[in-house]
Amino acid sequence: MDYSIFIGGAAGQGLDTLSHILSKILQRSGFYVYTTSDYLSRVRGGQNFFQIRFADHLIHSATSRLDCIYALNHEVLLQHIDRLQENGLALADEEVPALDRLTRLPLRAIAEELGNVRVFNSVGLGYILKVFGLDFDRAQEMLQQIFVDETMFELNVQALHKGAALTESSVPVVPGKQRKHILINGNNATALGAIAAGCRYYCGYPMTPSSSILVFMDAVSQEMEIVVDQVEDEVAALNMALGASYAGVRAMTGSSGGGFALMQEAMSLAGIIETPVVVINVQRPGPATGLPTYTEQGDLRFVLHAGHGEFPKMVIALRDGEDAFYQTARAFNIADKYQIPVILLSDQYLADTEVTLPPFDFSKISIERHLADAQAYGPGTYYRYQVTESGVSPRLIPGARGNSVIVDSDEHDEKGRIDESADNRRTQVDKRMRKAQGLAQEVQPPWEFGADAPELLLVCWGSLAGPMREACDQLNAQGLVVRALVYGDIWPFHTERLHALHAQAKKLVVVEQNATGQFEGLMRQEALIRADEKLLKYDGRQWKSDEIVAALKEVLS
């Protein structure tokens, strides 16, 4: 059992609420849910849609095929009806012009009869629930959560039942086992990871698709005692986070590519003052404003070279909601251990896609601050940039009696004072760069899916993990011998498994969500391995699993 329901229309028509309610009903009924959104950068009008896939088995991707279309206007219907499965169901109000395979329903008429046209979508929801034989108690429970006003709640429940009365259960589904699953998107999972790691300071400037992290952090700010601040610009954001970190709290900021660009001077500052910080870039297609509400993996090279000058850093691409949670928490430990900036690379697809996941295990999160003991230093004996074998200097925060904690963006000596001599420059650069050796030991290998001894090796990174995993399964089911490598830790670059599998496979194909194959270039640079083929998608819409399968078959034939 595996169905996809499409809900489309103009911004402002209540798509978001309807999609949320339906996703939650499906989640609470025990199904695996995967809800993607496609929206334009506008508050009213346009053609937006949500696609809710639900199944009784694990799912990791959106698909092209649709089983049910619920269209709020003619245009969105025309754009997507070709994707409807043979036995699929297309639904719209009577006002939408007749179309082959379209079932027109008196949605508006019923809503008006009930005295409030705003319950329109609840009529539609009732119809859909009935068709799939879904649980009305769950629906009522969700409506109660959404509509706090008792009258509105009652009206919506009536609308629900009126909608249901219009049809029979034609494709009844078997409710899943009662699974204790959460339904969460990538940005909220990232925020939870940061909070679990003890982040006490998060600031940023609103920028789609990163803003929902700021929104979630703000919502829990009081409860969790986290300073959350919308600041004047992204330039300020990273400088503030660095100030907070210097003073001893775990600090994070985030944006999308444009805002991340504004942070580069301070990224470099983090490098030389050796102050830990976590920064997330939730990518959207550029250049400049680009496609504000769509997805891309176009900032990889930019992020790898973030900040002027040379200093060690780590770049971790988040692969799915679970990964976002655990890797964000891990990023704080690595930042503290090596006193470096750690950059998390996400994207709009991961940020907004809501997926059912097993509840995050907070007992798996450890907080390792790596702070030195102030008592160990007699008056005037603490040197912030003490030269050590590992390159990591003992870190104190201000407040140590008898010792100053001095950080400086100028090249400095061990104490933190300006020193422009050639000897000191070499000493401090070497000290900082030695940290990269330790960092290389922290790198986790890429995920692997699929067949052993592969003939075809697929390589991708970040949020393509899910679609790639499904594509890999489908290809193997069709008789190919395929294995996929999905990179999360991007920098430092892990080469061992890539070399091993490359030696076995006849062909290596890289799949990316950008126009130039940035990861493939990195692979050539770091592993001296060239892809035989590159599958690149840069239209702002995420690769779906079936699209990867189709594209691969084409290049293989």
Added chain:
Amino acid sequence: MTVYQLTEETAWCPGCGNPMIRRAVQQALNELGLPPEQVVMVAGIGQAAKMPQYIEMNSFTGLHGRSLPAAIGIKLANTELTVIAQSGDGDNYGEGGNHFISAIRRNIDIAHFVHDNQVYGLTKGQASPTTAQGQITSVQSGGVKAMPFHPLAMALVTGAGFVARGFSGDHEQLVTIMKAALQFKGYALVDILQPCVVWNKINTFQWYKKRVQPLDDNHDTSNWDFAFAAARQWGEVIPTGILYQVEKPTYDEQYGFITGSAPLAARELAPQQAEPLLQRFY
């Protein structure tokens, strides 16, 4: 006992106002008896921003124009710290102009000391935001075309609670102003007039000496209109002293949970504390 020890050597020119300002900072901190481990000086880049190099205390020398954001982050992380942001006029009013406006609006509890010599020193004599219109510099060889920025008037209009003007040549008054700024609960701006002996041949020590005139000790510091007039006064007489001083709720106080118990930086972290948040996603 004297703490906040000063270095003997500095990279400042003989006759520069910076050493005088440094001595005033040291004296103000000592007279207030602030333990050095509880004070942080934040600077940007420029001649004025070199001060942390020459005084023994916690310091964060960040980027040109960005001393205020770093200072704000530090203060929010640990409200027990006394935080001084100090840099030059180009740094704070030019490159950091947006941060200046926002810092005032936030009313964050920090002292902001701006060395205002109306010229860029470290980069060799270009106009700063406070350079007079028409003044000739290495880059504005035909004279400065833009109108000068009025930091104190700007601060007052934006709602600053503590606005003062000092002069590096009036040590006693400067120490008094600095002490008041450090004790003030909220954002406190001290614009400190100082000569640049190498690059500004107009606004010399003598030029200031002839014009600066301390305000009457008994003037009403809650009179905004008076303060605004004094802030704008820039001619034969330039009034100095605390122009305006009225406390209002600070940014950190408004969070509720920041003040009152241990500073954020000292609070215990436990991942399980966050686990109840998962309830939102079932």
